[in-house]
Amino acid sequence: MKIGVLAIQGDFAEHIVMLKRLNVEAVEVRLPEHLKGLDGLIIPGGESTTIGKLATDYGLMEPLRQFGQRHAIWGTCAGAIFMSKDISRAQPLLSLMDIKVERNAFGRQVDSFEADLDVPELKQVTGTKDAFHAVFIRAPIIESVHGDAKILASVADGRIVAAQQGHLLATSFHPELTNDARFHEYFLSLAD
Amino acid sequence: MEQQTGTFAVKKGLAQMLKGGVIMDVVTPEHAKIAEEAGACAVMALERVPADIRAQGGVARMSDPDLIMKIMDSVTIPVMAKCRIGHFVEAQILEAIGVDYIDESEVLTPADEQNHINKHLFKVPFVCGCRNLGEALRRIGEGAAMIRTKGEAGTGDVVEAVRHARTVLGDIRRLQTMADEELMAFAKELGAPYELVKETKELGRMPVVNFAAGGVATPADAALMMQLGVDGVFVGSGIFKSGDPARRAAAIVKAVTHYQDASILAEVSKNLGEPMVGRNVSQMPEAEKIAGRGW
Numbered sequence: 001m002k003i004g005v006l007a008i009q010g011d012f013a014e015h016i017v018m019l020k021r022l023n024v025e026a027v028e029v030r031l032p033e034h035l036k037g038l039d040g041l042i043i044p045g046g047e048s049t050t051i052g053k054l055a056t057d058y059g060l061m062e063p064l065r066q067f068g069q070r071h072a073i074w075g076t077c078a079g080a081i082f083m084s085k086d087i088s089r090a091q092p093l094l095s096l097m098d099i100k101v102e103r104n105a106f107g108r109q110v111d112s113f114e115a116d117l118d119v120p121e122l123k124q125v126t127g128t129k130d131a132f133h134a135v136f137i138r139a140p141i142i143e144s145v146h147g148d149a150k151i152l153a154s155v156a157d158g159r160i161v162a163a164q165q166g167h168l169l170a171t172s173f174h175p176e177l178t179n180d181a182r183f184h185e186y187f188l189s190l191a192d
Numbered sequence: 193m194e195q196q197t198g199t200f201a202v203k204k205g206l207a208q209m210l211k212g213g214v215i216m217d218v219v220t221p222e223h224a225k226i227a228e229e230a231g232a233c234a235v236m237a238l239e240r241v242p243a244d245i246r247a248q249g250g251v252a253r254m255s256d257p258d259l260i261m262k263i264m265d266s267v268t269i270p271v272m273a274k275c276r277i278g279h280f281v282e283a284q285i286l287e288a289i290g291v292d293y294i295d296e297s298e299v300l301t302p303a304d305e306q307n308h309i310n311k312h313l314f315k316v317p318f319v320c321g322c323r324n325l326g327e328a329l330r331r332i333g334e335g336a337a338m339i340r341t342k343g344e345a346g347t348g349d350v351v352e353a354v355r356h357a358r359t360v361l362g363d364i365r366r367l368q369t370m371a372d373e374e375l376m377a378f379a380k381e382l383g384a385p386y387e388l389v390k391e392t393k394e395l396g397r398m399p400v401v402n403f404a405a406g407g408v409a410t411p412a413d414a415a416l417m418m419q420l421g422v423d424g425v426f427v428g429s430g431i432f433k434s435g436d437p438a439r440r441a442a443a444i445v446k447a448v449t450h451y452q453d454a455s456i457l458a459e460v461s462k463n464l465g466e467p468m469v470g471r472n473v474s475q476m477p478e479a480e481k482i483a484g485r486g487w
Contacts, residue, residue, distance in 0.1 A: 006447050009207040030450060038197040044210045047269050054231060054449055077209070089268075103268060109292035111313045112202040113195040137205045138270065138292070154194070171257055177205050 001191060004029040005170040006064075008054045009152075010046020011080060012117050014176040018184045032063040040072035040167075040191030043079030043176050045137065051078055054094035058130075061092060067088065068096040072167040072191035080170035097165045098147035105141040105159070112137045117163065119153045125189050126182045133180060134161070134173035141172055167191070198315030203337035206270065206292065206317060207401035209339075210234055214414065214445050215403070217241045217428040219259075227431070228440035234292070236426070237263040242299050243429035243468065248481070250430045252300040253460040254282040257289050264290065264419055270320070273482035277486060278304025280313075280340040280469030287316040293338070296316045296331075296432060298485035299428075305487060306478065311335030323356045323483055325363035327390065331349030333385040333398055341422065343406020348428050348470030350407045350416065352483060357404055357420045359362050367393045406483065410433070411447030411460050418451035435465030 003019055005012045007028035008142055019026035019042075039049075044049070055061055067073065073096065074093075075083040081092050084101040096111060106113070116131035123129055132153075142160040152162035154173075161172040167190045175183035200369045213233025218224040219241060223263035239255040254275050264271045268395050270292035277296055282303075296309055298321050311318040312335035320331035321342035325335050328339045341355030342358055363382070370378060370393065379389040387467065391399050404417035405426035425448055431441045443460040450456040473481070 007212065009212040009231075013211065015206060030453075045211070046211070048214060049228060049269060050213055050231045050233050052444065052445065053229075056230065108264075108290045109270065110287065110290060111197060111207050112206065113197045113199060114199055115195040116378075135201055135205055136369070137202060137209055137399055174205065177201065177208065 001025065001039045001058045001188065002027065002037060003188070003191065004035060004041045004053070006041060006043045006079070008046070010044040011174070011176060012044045015042045015044050018176050018181055021046050022181055022184055022188065030058070032059055035063055035067050038067075038071065040074070040140060040187065041067060043073065043082055043189070044176065045077035047081065048078040048081040049091055051082055053078055056092045060161045061094065064094055065096060068094065068168060069123070072169070072187065074169040074171070074187045076171050076174050076176060077137065077139060080142070080172055083168065083170050097168050098149045099145050099165075099170060100143040101140050103140050104121065104138050105144055106120070106136060106139050109138055111129040111138070117153045117155070121164075122182055122186050125186050128182060130174050132182065133178055134175070136161070136173045139172045142170065166190065197340060198333055200337065203317030204314070204400050207319070207338035210270070210431065213424045214440060214441075214448050215424070215426045216431055217426075218263060219432070220390070221262050222431055223437070224267045224271075225244075226265045226438050227441055228269050230311075230438055231445035232269060232441065233424070234272055234273045235263065235267060236274065236295065236428070237291075238274055241429040241432060243348070243433050244346075245299060246346045254286065255302070257285060258422060260286070261289055274300055275309075276300040277302040277307060278307050280309045283309055283314060283318075285316055291316065291377055291380045296320050296336075298342060298482050300444060302485050304447070307332050310360060318365075319403075321483075324359045325367070325380070326384040327486060328360060328398060328402070329382065329384035329388040336400065338401050338403070338406040340403040342486070343404065343408070344473045344476075344483050346408045347407050347473050348367055348409040348430060348433075348468040349473045350409070350413045351473055353407045353417060354420065355406050356483070357417060357422055360398070360402070361421045364392060364397060368396060373445055377449060383481035407473070409444045409470060410464075411457060414444045415447045415451040418448055426449065430468055435467075440464050441469075469470070
């Protein structure tokens with residue numbers, strides 16, 4: 001299996017390290033032609049405004065949308081924002097997932113946090129029973145899910161932080177910043 | 193489910209989100225919007241860019257919190273601000289107004305000539321400058337969650353940025369070739385905490401994100417630093433002291449993403465207007481250099 005990581009800006013190298021740990025071929029994607037031959041794509045954390053601007057300038061928006069029709073895509077944090085349909089402000093979005101997202105929903109950096117999450121689907125697919133220790137950096141929340149999108153995980157106060165729609169996955173936290181590869185395994189099961 | 197804030201993982205984590213990006217010095221909310229529009233991954237809010245600090249002289253201090261807050265209100269990307277080396281009360285003030293990162297910076301006049309801030313005491317993360325691996329690891333030992341090589345700020349001359357990046361990355365390559373029993377002596381030579389020297393060897397890189405700074409003025413300068421092996425680039429005076437800031441800012445952002453693609457670099461380097469005037473560091477009196485600040 002060959003997975004691409006969108007390498008416009010952000011922590012793409014961390015995702016690549018994680019994929020290599022799982023013995024998956026991982027390549028950096030910066031231009032439309034880099035999508036050729038991939039089985040799935042990860043859009044990393046970073047600044048969604050930067051990623052959206054450069055994806056637009058280098059003609060990636062439409063190729064990414066088409067890729068998402070047929071292949072698995074996972075967005076973490078900025079990536080989740082980028083995949084959503086609605087963020088209540090004007091910036092380039094792929095509009096692949098029927099989710100509404102609020103940027104920086106927990107506050108500024110001093111409010112960034114770590115917390116354990118209960119993710120039943122993750123346990124089921126990976127055959128494990130531990131909670132997932134999640135790292136949230138100036139994180140967005142998924143305000144609401146619509147259509148075929150379903151909720152995968154929420155924080156203690158009920159705010160949604162992970163959602164899935166078929167082979168599309170969005171998390172407002174960063175599994176690539178931990179040593180726990182289960183979310184990457186879960187994504188690979190969608191790409192397979 | 194308990195939530196923990198201010199952990200080293202979330203401090204270091206924000207710097208990881210900035211990787212592959214450009215952090216731009218801005219002195220007004222309008223500048224900040226131009227920077228965000230150009231694709232900056234963060235801005236550094238300050239009253240004067242380093243070139244003006246150099247030109248005007250006097251004591252350079254933390255900027256007015258009101259200005260920083262106005263800049264914070266004008267953009268959605270992270271906002272950093274500078275405090276003086278060792279001035280932990282300026283840092284407390286910056287934390288209180290909610291900046292996303294504090295730069296304990298040699299660009300401002302140092303408040304303590306022996307000690308830096310104990311950065312472990314803060315929830316807000318810090319970035320600090322360095323000229324070599326020892327200086328970087330001392331700052332990380334004090335709690336810095338991000339490092340930048342110093343270069344020589346406000347000059348538009350990239351030579352010192354190159355020197356410092358080569359020194360740091362060269363020190364790391366040297367460390368890679370060492371036997372474990374040689375690490376204590378190397379830690380002593382560097383003046384760095386042993387545990388961090390050991391960790392750096394194991395990782396094969398600095399334990400936190402490492403950007404380049406100080407003298408980057410063109411897309412080619414930015415790509416040069418990326419190819420040397422840094423994680424991203426700070427651009428200070430280089431953008432808003434140039435003829436066409438919006439255009440140059442966007443070009444430098446593209447150059448950092450496509451740093452290995454010479455045909456894209458050629459394209460973005462076209463018609464950028466006048467670069468900042470610049471000062472040749474090799475002809476500058478020692479007393480005017482600021483990279484030596486920091487202990």
